[in-house]
Structures are given as structure tokens and as C-alpha cells.
Amino acid sequence: MKILVIEDEPELADVLVRSLQRERYVVETAADHRTALIKIADHDYDLILLDIMLPGGSGLDVLRELKALGKAGNVIIISAKDSLDDKLAGLDLGADDYLTKPFHIAELNARVRSVLRRKTLGGSNILQAANVRVDLDDRSVTVDDQPLALHRKEFDMLTYFLLNKERLVSRGSLAEHVWGDHADDSDDLDFVYSQIKNLRRKLKQSGAAVEIQAVYGIGYKLVGT
Amino acid sequence: MRLLDRSLLHLSMALLLVLALWATAFFFVVRGAVLDSIDEGLEEQQELILHRVKQDSTVQIVEDLGLHGYAILPAHTKIKDHYSDTLLYLPSEGEVEKVRLMTSGFKHDGQRYRLLVFTSTVEEDDLLESLLIALIALYVAVLLTIVVVHNVVLRNVWKPFHAILDHLKRFRLDRGRALPDVPTDVREFKELKAAADALVRHAADTYANQRAFTENAAHELQTPLAIAINKLELLAEQGTDEQERMAVVGEVLGLLERLTRLNRSLLLLARIENRQFQAPQEVDLHKLAQEVVDEFTDLAEHREVKLEAQVTGTFTATMDPGLARILITNLVKNAIVHNIPGGQVQVDVANGTLSVRNTGRPEPLDGTRIFDRFHKETTADGGTGLGLAIAKAIADLYGLRIAYRHDGAHVIEVRAAGNNGGSSPR
Numbered sequence: 001m002k003i004l005v006i007e008d009e010p011e012l013a014d015v016l017v018r019s020l021q022r023e024r025y026v027v028e029t030a031a032d033h034r035t036a037l038i039k040i041a042d043h044d045y046d047l048i049l050l051d052i053m054l055p056g057g058s059g060l061d062v063l064r065e066l067k068a069l070g071k072a073g074n075v076i077i078i079s080a081k082d083s084l085d086d087k088l089a090g091l092d093l094g095a096d097d098y099l100t101k102p103f104h105i106a107e108l109n110a111r112v113r114s115v116l117r118r119k120t121l122g123g124s125n126i127l128q129a130a131n132v133r134v135d136l137d138d139r140s141v142t143v144d145d146q147p148l149a150l151h152r153k154e155f156d157m158l159t160y161f162l163l164n165k166e167r168l169v170s171r172g173s174l175a176e177h178v179w180g181d182h183a184d185d186s187d188d189l190d191f192v193y194s195q196i197k198n199l200r201r202k203l204k205q206s207g208a209a210v211e212i213q214a215v216y217g218i219g220y221k222l223v224g225t
Numbered sequence: 226m227r228l229l230d231r232s233l234l235h236l237s238m239a240l241l242l243v244l245a246l247w248a249t250a251f252f253f254v255v256r257g258a259v260l261d262s263i264d265e266g267l268e269e270q271q272e273l274i275l276h277r278v279k280q281d282s283t284v285q286i287v288e289d290l291g292l293h294g295y296a297i298l299p300a301h302t303k304i305k306d307h308y309s310d311t312l313l314y315l316p317s318e319g320e321v322e323k324v325r326l327m328t329s330g331f332k333h334d335g336q337r338y339r340l341l342v343f344t345s346t347v348e349e350d351d352l353l354e355s356l357l358i359a360l361i362a363l364y365v366a367v368l369l370t371i372v373v374v375h376n377v378v379l380r381n382v383w384k385p386f387h388a389i390l391d392h393l394k395r396f397r398l399d400r401g402r403a404l405p406d407v408p409t410d411v412r413e414f415k416e417l418k419a420a421a422d423a424l425v426r427h428a429a430d431t432y433a434n435q436r437a438f439t440e441n442a443a444h445e446l447q448t449p450l451a452i453a454i455n456k457l458e459l460l461a462e463q464g465t466d467e468q469e470r471m472a473v474v475g476e477v478l479g480l481l482e483r484l485t486r487l488n489r490s491l492l493l494l495a496r497i498e499n500r501q502f503q504a505p506q507e508v509d510l511h512k513l514a515q516e517v518v519d520e521f522t523d524l525a526e527h528r529e530v531k532l533e534a535q536v537t538g539t540f541t542a543t544m545d546p547g548l549a550r551i552l553i554t555n556l557v558k559n560a561i562v563h564n565i566p567g568g569q570v571q572v573d574v575a576n577g578t579l580s581v582r583n584t585g586r587p588e589p590l591d592g593t594r595i596f597d598r599f600h601k602e603t604t605a606d607g608g609t610g611l612g613l614a615i616a617k618a619i620a621d622l623y624g625l626r627i628a629y630r631h632d633g634a635h636v637i638e639v640r641a642a643g644n645n646g647g648s649s650p651r
Contacts, residue, residue, distance in 0.1 A: 102485050153523060170475075172482040180520070191527040216468050217475030 001116060002026045004045040006036045006062065007078070008055050012101075016049060019105050020112070022167070033057035040066055045074070047115055049108075050095070052079040052086060060086075063093040074115055078103070104173035110163035127162040130209035130224050134162055143206040153178055154199045161212060161222035170219035196220060229383075233375050237368055244367070248360040255356060259349045260325070264308055267327040270295070270342045275331055284333050290341055291315050300339040304330025313343060322347055385409035389418055393425075402429040441599040445487055445610070449480040456480075483609075490611040493551070494598070497618045502545040505623070510540040510549060510639075511574040517553045518572055521561060529566040530583075532557075538576035542641065544623040552619045555612040556581045556637055562608065569634075577641040582634045589631035596627070613637075 003025045007013040010031070017027045028045075030036040033056035040048070040062065048066070052059040063075060075095040079086060087098045096115045099108060117125070125136035131144045139155055141148040150158065156178045161169060171192045178195075200212050213221045274295055278284055290296040291314050306329040313324045324343040331338055385407045392404045404425055407418055460473040496502065518534040525532035542549065560570040560583035568584035586602075594600045596617040599610040616637075620627040624642040629635070 170478055172478065179524070191524055194527055195523065215471065217472035218478060219475075 001046045002028070002043070003047045003049065003112075004028050004030060004036075004039060004043075005049045006030045006054065006059065007049065007051045008032060008053075009051075015105070016108070019109070023109065023112075031055075033062065036062050037065055040069065040071065044071065046119065047074045047076065047112060049112075050075050050077050052077060052081060052090070060089055060093065063090060063095060067094050074119055076108075076111055076115060078108075104170060104176070106160070106164045106167065106169045106173045107177060109167065110160055110177070113163045127159065129162050129165055129222070132158075132162070132203070132208045132210055134159055143203075143208045146206065148202060148206045148208075150199070150202065153195060154202070157195065157199055158203075161220070165222055168215055168219055168221050172219075174219065229375055229379060233372065236371055240367060240371070241364070244360070244364045248357070251360070252353065252357065256353060259352065260308075263325045263344055263346060263349065264327070266344055267308070267325065267342050270344075271327060271329055271340060274340060274342065278331070278333065284336065284338055290343065292317075294342070296339075296341040298339045298341070300330055300337040303337065304328065304339055306330075310346070315345070323350065382411065385411065385414040386417065389414070389421055393421055396425060398428060398432045402426070402433075438598055442491060445599060446484065449484050449487075453477045453480045487609045487611070490609050490615060494611065494615055494618055497548070497615070497622055500622065502548055502622075505543045505545055508542055508544055508546050508549040510542055510553065510579055511536045511538070513549055514553055514572050514574050514579060517550065517557050520554075521557055524558075525561050525570065528561055528564065530561050530564045530568050530570055532561065532570045532572075534572040534574070536574045538574060538578075540574050540577055540579055540641065542623060542625060544619075544625075548619045548622070552616050552639070553579070555616045556639075559612050559616075560635075560637075563602070563635075571634075577643075578638060579640075580636055580638040582636045585635050590629065590635060592629040592631075595629055 001024075003020055005013055005016050005020070005027060007016060007029065008031050013029050013031065017029060020027045028039065028043075030039050033054045036050075036054070050059045050062060054062070059077065059079070063077075066075065076097045076099060077087075077090045077095050078099045078101060079090075080101040090098055096118075097111050099111060127134040127136065133142045133145075134140075134155075135142075136159065141150055141155065141158065157174065160174060160177050175192050196212060203210065203212070209225050210222055211225050213223055215221055274297075278297070284297060286299065287293050287295065287297045306327070309326050309328070311324060311326050312321050313326070314321050315324075323346050325346050326341060326343045329340050331340060388407045389404070392407070396404060402425075404418075404422055407414070409415060409418070456473050456477050460470055460477075463469060463473075515534050515536060518532060521532060557570065557572060560581045563585050564570065564583055565585060569582075570584075571582040573580045573582070590602060595602075596613050598614040600614075601608065601610040617627055619625075620639060626640045626642065627637065628640075629637050
């Protein structure tokens with residue numbers, strides 16, 4: 001899988017590259033408008049992470065160019081501007097997703113996985129880890145082919161963990177992904193803990209070969225057992 | 226052109242027109258009266274002559290009108306009495322003068338005669354002339370009076386206006402909060418002064434608010450930044466205990482997330498106030514309220530708070546759907562967070578009103594301040610202190626009314642613009 005990161009802020013580009021490399025993707029970067037245009041003209045990428053505000057031009061221009069080249073699929077826009085207009089313009093031009101800075105690495109991972117899965121697996125929406133199988137289309141979970149009943153939020157959490165297998169998911173990231181942008185005080189992190197407890201219990205009872213480990217003080221990690 | 230000159234110009238033109246019309250009418254009226262009196266005199270003269278003629282047995286023909294003051298001439302037809310103005314040579318004066326001539330006819334011994342009598346009208350003309358001169362003098366006098374009144378009296382009357390204008394010109398927002406007093410008993414100037422005062426007060430308040438807001442925002446950003454820096458410094462110094470290090474990292478992450486939320490809230494507030502939400506549509510707040518309540522069930526349960534929604538009517542508003550959700554979310558979340566274990570949150574939607582009622586601390590809150598930015602009753606919860614400020618900004622943007630009241634429980638109520646409370650029909 002080859003991914004192009006178009007981002008002018010070197011620190012952020014570095015973090016993105018390192019995080020994506022851990023997922024064993026091949027990652028290239030472009031730090032400005034011109035480089036970006038050259039790279040997209042010369043190569044084919046499975047996914048492009050595109051910053052909207054670039055030195056030398058707008059990321060939307062890059063998107064237009066991609067559309068003209070017939071390569072507009074598989075673009076995730078990452079922008080500091082949380083503006084609906086930009087979002088709509090981007091999605092209209094064929095981008096797959098729009099992520100507002102700052103974002104959690106786990107959230108980016110989940111979105112990258114979703115986009116790539118849609119492209120490479122021909123639209124199949126199955127996530128699998130050990131003996132746990134999640135069907136995103138009919139929102140069902142099976143463990144060793146036995147159905148496992150989960151509440152809506154538990155299902156969302158499990159999906160998020162599967163998209164971030166073996167990676168650290170902070171409580172803040174989890175809360176925001178599952179409960180939205182309004183989990184904003186310290187007490188709510190305990191609230192996340194109480195929800196995790198239920199999910200863990202259900203996984204254990206069903207004999208799942210995965211486990212949600214606590215990472216002390218920060219969050220959780222889904223690992224195989 | 227000064228206001229003074231302009232009004233003077235209009236006034237003098239109007240006055241000229243009125244006086245000219247009036248003078249013309251006056252001239253004709255007076256002239257009519259004068260002629261009437263002359264004609265009466267002529268009639269008397271005619272009767273006197275006729276009386277004398279009738280006493281004689283024969284009528285003596287008198288031909289020279291100018292010399293005798295009258296003339297009697299033979300006539301062949303009947304003559305009706307009539308008057309005319311004409312010129313006549315008067316031998317007694319030795320010149321041609323304007324006269325009023327009366328022509329009449331009479332019959333004596335079967336013979337018709339024509340009788341002419343006249344009076345000189347020179348004196349009457351002189352009178353009319355004097356009248357005209359007097360009128361012109363009046364016009365000039367009135368005009369002069371107006372000019373003087375304008376320039377002296379009105380200049381004084383307008384003084385408060387110039388004073389207010391001067392104060393406004395010199396007013397600076399960063400100095401002073403009000404304009405100096407301008408004593409006046411003219412209603413218009415009082416109104417102007419009141420309007421100027423209100424404007425200045427509003428500007429000064431807004432300015433003060435903005436300044437406080439900037440300071441507060443900076444302070445709110447400063448605190449987590451300081452803590453994060455110190456925690457990382459501690460981490461750098463600390464030993465190798467893995468758990469301890471992770472704990473610090475977790476705390477720093479938490480602080481940064483708090484900063485992120487604060488920043489998002491500030492940006493949202495700015496966007497609301499800059500009116501950057503452009504596509505309002507009909508939003509069913511009663512449906513949305515139910516959705517938001519469902520979403521918060523987990524959190525309420527975790528906090529041991531009973532969360533209920535009761536929808537007894539419809540409440541539709543024209544607004545941005547995203548903002549509508551944020552409005553209700555902030556109210557509900559606020560009610561859950563500032564609650565007590567075993568407490569309650571009741572969301573009621575009736576026709577045109579949405580109220581969120583919650584248990585909490587027993588004493589009422591300061592209803593004027595709870596919608597202020599960064600106003601917090603407690604500091605421990607890590608909230609941004611912007612939730613209710615955002616709710617109010619959204620309500621204000623779409624003309625909804627939002628208010629707090631305390632009736633044993635804390636109630637925040639949102640009402641449609643035209644709804645004055647109760648359950649009035651939409």
C-alpha cells in the first residue's frame with residue numbers, strides 16, 4: 001500500500017509518516033503545492049492525505065488536478081479549518097473523508113483503514129482479529145462463528161479497537177469517536193472505563209482470543225491472546 | 226450649505242410667495258372698497274342733479290363735462306347706469322387726470338337724456354400706492370427679523386447639538402465609558418443625546434466584554450499549558466518507573482485535549498458571531514431533543530442521574546441543524562454534569578418552548594452571569610466554561626430567547642421569538 005502525505009508542517013508530516021509506517025504502509029511526502037502536483041502526476045497512490053492550506057496554493061487545487069487525472073478516489077483531507085464550506089467543496093471534488101486538525105492518531109488510522117478497505121477488498125466490510133469477526137454492514141459480531149450481542153456503543157468501541165489493532169487508543173480519542181465531541185471533563189474518562197469493562201467481560205465470556213489491555217493513565221490497546 | 230442657511234432660504238422664498246399673494250388680494254379688496262365709496266358719491270351727485278332738473282320745466286343741455294363737473298346730453302335710446310375709469314382734461318386743474326365716470330339716462334317730457342357725472346380718483350390712487358409701499362416694507366421687516374432670529378436665537382438653540390456632535394467626535398473607546406452631560410430641554414436633542422449615550426454605552430460594554438473575553442481566553446489557555454510543561458519537565462527528571470511515566474503522559478494528553486476542546490469552542494463562538502453559518506433550514510427541535518436525550522443516556526446513567534424527555538408539543542425553528550444540535554446538547558450536558566448523584570434531568574418540549582430542568586446545588590445561580598463566557602460555578606470539573614455561552618450565542622443568532630430561572634430546580638428555557646411563555650399555540 002502506497003500513501004502520499006501532502007502536508008507542509010514538517011513535525012506533523014513526520015508524525016503521520018511514522019504512524020503510517022508502523023502499519024507497514026509505504027509512505028511518501030510532499031511539503032508544498034508544486035511537489036504535490038508533480039508526485040500525483042508521476043505516481044499512483046492507494047491513498048493521499050491532503051492538507052488544504054499549502055504554501056503555493058490550495059489543497060483543493062491539488063484535488064481538482066487529481067480529479068482531472070482521474071485519480072480523485074482515496075483522498076482524506078486533513079485541515080485546520082473546520083469549515084463546512086471547505087468540507088463540502090472537498091467532498092464534492094471527490095475526496096473520501098475530511099478530518100479536522102487536531103485529530104487523534106487512532107482516528108486517522110481508523111479512517112485510513114476504512115478508505116483502503118473499501119478500495120482493496122472490493123467493498124467488503126468485514127474486520128477480523130483472531131477469532132473475532134465484525135461485519136460493518138449489518139453491524140454484527142461473531143466469535144468462533146457464534147454471534148455475540150453487543151450494545152451500539154460497545155460495537156462502536158470494538159470496531160474502533162479493531163481498526164487500531166495493537167495500537168494505543170487514548171481514552172479521549174475513544175470517547176470522541178464513540179460518544180462525540182462532548183465528552184469534555186475528567187469524570188467522563190471514568191465513564192469510558194465503565195463502558196470498557198462491559199465490553200471486556202462480554203469478549204472474555206464468549207471466548208474471544210483478543211483482549212483490551214489498559215495502558216496505565218492513557219488508554220487501551222487491543223491485543224491478541 | 227449650513228442647516229441654518231438652508232432653512233432661511235426656504236423660509237424667505239415661502240414668505241415672499243405668501244406675502245405677494247396676500248398683497249395682491251389685499252390690493253384688490255381695498256381698491257374695491259375705495260371704488261364702492263367713489264361710486265356712492267357719484268350716485269348722490271347724480272340724484273342731486275336729477276332732482277334739480279326735474280324742478281325746471283325744460284332741460285338745459287350741458288355739454289362741457291370738464292368745466293361743469295357734469296354733462297346732460299340728448300339720447301335716443303334707453304341708457305343703463307354704468308361706471309368707467311377714464312382720463313379727462315380738467316380746465317380747473319389745467320391738466321388731464323384720472324377720473325371715475327358715471328353714465329346714466331333719464332326721461333323728461335317724453336325726451337330721453339344722458340347724464341354724465343365724474344370724480345377725480347387721484348387721491349385714491351395715492352392711497353393704494355402707499356399701501357403697496359407699506360406691504361413691501363413689511364416683507365423686508367419680516368425677512369430681516371427672521372434672519373436675525375435665525376442667526377442669533379437659533380444659533381443658541383442648536384448649541385446642544387453641536388456640543389453632542391463635538392463629544393461624539395472626541396469619544397475614544399479605550400478611554401471613558403460615557404459622554405459628558407449636555408443640558409437641554411429640546412425634545413429632539415434629548416432624544417439625540419439619549420441615542421448617542423445608548424450607542425456609546427453599548428460600544429463600551431461590548432469593548433469591555435471583548436477585552437475580558439480575550440484576557441479570560443488567554444488565561445484559560447495559559448493554565449493547561451503551564452501544567453503540561455511542568456509535567457513534562459518532571460517526566461524528564463524522573464526515574465525509570467514505567468507506570469509513573471505513562472501516568473504523566475496520560476495527564477499531559479488530557480490537558481492537551483482540554484486545550485483542543487477549548488480552542489474548538491472558541492472557534493465555534495467566533496464563527497457563530499461572524500454569522501458563518503449560512504444555510505438555515507426548518508429544524509424540528511422536539512425530535513432533536515429526543516435524539517440528544519437518547520445519546521446522553523449512557524453518560525447520565527454513569528453519573529447516576531435520571532434523564533428523561535417529555536415531548537408534549539412541536540417546536541420548529543429555522544436554523545443551522547448542526548448548531549441546533551449543539552444548542553440542545555450543551556444544555557442537556559450542562560444539566561447532567563452540574564448535578565448530584567441520584568439527581569434528575571427533565572427535558573420538556575411544549576409548543577414553542579424547550580426547557581431543561583435539573584437538580585443540583587440547592588441555591589439559585591446568578592441568572593445574569595451563567596451565560597457569560599468562562600463563568601464557572603466550580604473550577605474542578607475541567608469544563609471549558611463556554612457551553613452555555615455557546616448556547617446563548619446560538620439562540621441569539623436565530624432570535625430565540627433563552628433564560629434561566631430557579632424554582633427549586635435549575636431551569637433553562639428556550640423559547641421561540643414570538644412566544645411569551647405558557648403554551649401559546651404556534
